[in-house]
Amino acid sequence: MRLLTKIILMAFMLPLFLACDGLDQPPIISQTPSALVSPPSSITLNGTDLEEVIVFNVSTADFGTETGVTYTVQMDRPGNDFASPVDLGSSTSTTIEVSAEELNRRAISKGIVPGETGPMEFRVRSVPTRNLSALLSEPVSISISTFADAEVLRNLFLVGEATARGWDNNNNNPPLFRDPENLDLYIYTGYFSTGGFKVLEVLGQWQPQYGTNDGSTISVNEGGGSDPDVFSVPSNGYYTFTFDLSTNSFSLEPLAAEATSFATVGIIGSGTAEGWDASTAMTALQFDAHIWNITATLSDGEMKFRANDAWDINWGSNTEISGKASQDGPNIPVSAGTYNIWFNSLDGRYILLEN
Structure with a gap:
């Protein structure tokens, strides 16, 4: 009896299954990025004119559905495939204004020599308010x-008991x-003692002074206000301190292993x-x-860093003033002047401070 019931049920359902073959598939929603x-x-x-702005007009992005959109003009050096683009300006309208001074600074940080001409690549990134992927x-x-x-x-500059000079602010x-592309990003990898430290903008002066009041964001006393609390180091050791003024954030991460020391x-x-x-x-x-x-x-010329007066270990890069050098990297361009030069053999970062 049960077998007969199943056979009758299957016979009843078969036309329905066959009818499903004719169902239309969901349409593919076409999307068109802004440009x-x-x-x-x-x-x-x-x-x-320090107030000059460059106006970029962009087309309306079509996400195939109603949504608000934020448009951002991005720039990167040619051939970098936008691996590290910079955001020049954003708007919820199709007109985006970019400070000429900011565009100049960003173009120089991307490799164009100040006062000279070079190509840059631009694109538009469209970010919807709905839960959809951005379009490029x-x-x-x-x-x-x-x-x-x-x-x-x-x-x-570093100051505080956790750092090399203690609380002496002019030693x-x-x-x-400083990162050569994002000029608001600073990275320091090195040894810190247990305790606290702060960041100063001018040696010999206590303001502007940077610290943190909540352990996750950067606080600053530009002068005349209250000084922030210290960045805390939990124990002696090597750390990477990342300090990003463009996002007002910082991190202090232990270094996995100490690198080789050089004579x-x-x-x-x-x-x-x-x-x-x-x-x-x-x-x-x-x-x-x-x-x-x-x-x-x-x-005027070029330079590199090298260890032990030999070429077995040498560091170079293509960015002037500051950068991250690598083994057998290109010669570093330098301009005439007297500099206080710092180099970190842990990660190859360098900076030249003009006297």
Whole structure:
């Protein structure tokens, strides 16, 4: 009886299964990203008007459904495939204004020599308010003519019992290493003692002074206000301190393993006193043997860092003033002047502070 019931049920359901074959599949919703509208082939920045803005017009993105959209113009160097784009400006409308001064600074940080012209790639990133993926436009190449920005780059220095100079705020305190592309990002990998530390902008002055009041975001006393609390170090050891003023955030992460120490590290190159013939020795901190320092007068040219007066271990990069050098990297461009030069053999970061 049960078998007969099952057979009858299957006979009844069979037409329904067959009918399902004719059901329409869900339609594929087409989406169209925003794009730059009539982008210029070139942009000339002259620096005469600090309030000048560059206006980018973009088309409306179509997500196939009603949604609000935030449009962001992004830029990166050619050939980098937007691996590290910078956001120039955003808007919920299709008109995006970008500060000419900011565009100039970003173009220089991406490799265009101040006062010269070079290509940059631009694209539009469209982010919907609904739970949908962002859309990216195809890149567009625009030639940017930069101006020599007179703005002084912000330098930051460590102070506090957890650092090399203690609470002495004017004793050649080690600087944070500024990222060459995101000029608001600073990274310092090195030894810290148990205790606290802060970050200063000017040696010999207690303000501007940076710290944290909640353990996760950066607080600052520009002057006249209340000083923030310290960044805390839980125990002696090597850490990477990441300090990002563009997001007002920081982190202090233990270093997995200490790197090799070197007997000597020096600078060498056409821009140094000894040329390419010999290294000029740097001095390591007693507090941390991986942080090296020298005050040197350079001429227009190039330089590298190398260990033990030999070429087996050498570091180079293509960014002037600050950067992250790598083994056998390119020669570092340098301009004439006297600099307080710092190098970190743990991660290859360097910074030149003009005296």
